[in-house]
Amino acid sequence: MGRAPCCDKNGLKKGPWTTEEDQKLVDYIQKHGYGSWRTLPKNAGLQRCGKSCRLRWTNYLRPDIKRGRFSFEEEETIIQLHSVLGNKWSAIAARLPGRTDNEIKNYWNTHIRKRLLRMGIDPVTHSPRLDLLDLSAILNSSLYNNSSQLNISGWLGLDQPLANYPELLRLAASLFSCQGDQNRDFVLPNLQENQNQNQFPFQNQIHELQNCTATTACTTPFSNIEAHLLLDNVEQFQANTANLYPCQPDLEWENAQTLHGLASVPNYGFYSGSDQSSIIDPLSYNSNFHSSSSTDQSLNFASVLSTPSSSPTPLNSSSTYVTGSTEDERESYCSSNNVLKFEIPDIFGLNEFM
DNA sequence: AAAGGTCTCAACCGCGTTCGT
């Protein structure tokens, strides 16, 4: 026997709610409370399915709903929680007061996921994308062994110095962070090479970063953040000078960073606060999450694990995002596949990657 | 100005889980 429909759909209205319907629902719930959604529409005088009423109430009409753009902290929280919980939107929403699972899900799919993809981070696993790591292997085995001062720009078929391609620099940072000193030695000389050609104002930082390799106090996470700092500055430089970067900077994102004393450091989910001692290695921040959030009781690991939802989906279990449903993602992964096919100059034709 | 493309997000759908009898 088939499952009975949640309600009799005959004569029931679907689609966007009118203000009159909203008012009826709110009035009824204020008087009688919510629950018993099956009978609520009839009692409230609504030609709607109970399920539709519940959704309208929980996602839109509830008085404690916070509307408007997500704050910097909220975005960070979502990324961190998603790295632990996966697509458990209701569990994530439970830790973001005033936000609904639907809202968070939408925001993830339309903003955060794209941002992570652009950064070369797999939004499913929260790790640097494996396809990009393969490029790292190619670079190391095919090129690095021959020279430490390669002209990457020429090799990639670019008509401008590498520094004119911020996303390539991000890729470099990703590689750099993945394989530690090997890539640091590889990337830095080339950053410096391009810096000289372009009179970049970041020479000091590059030197500092380079010197870091000789100090025992320099850990990989530190280097990683430094690399991101440097690359973000390069990006800012590009945006402010030549307008070569085709994407509009996310002003709210930038403002939020300023507000939080992060200067222009792109916070890729690797900070949990303004204290740099809590920097999380992006390559291991899943496992470090509990310790990184010690100052925020609402985000401690125990609370995350005590989610009321059912057993968490394995973080890499979903193929939804890997196969990609949006143009943006398809492009991104398509580019990655091309990388593996050694068609690098074509993909850097370059709009797909930027 | 307008046509086409892209993005956003409210709402829907189907399924698994929980609850009540």
Next chain:
DNA sequence: AACGAACGCGGTTGAGACCTT
């Protein structure tokens, strides 16, 4: 224990807003 109803969740859709050419 078994069954059906209700609930809650995650994935998907589509209308309208916005952007680009």
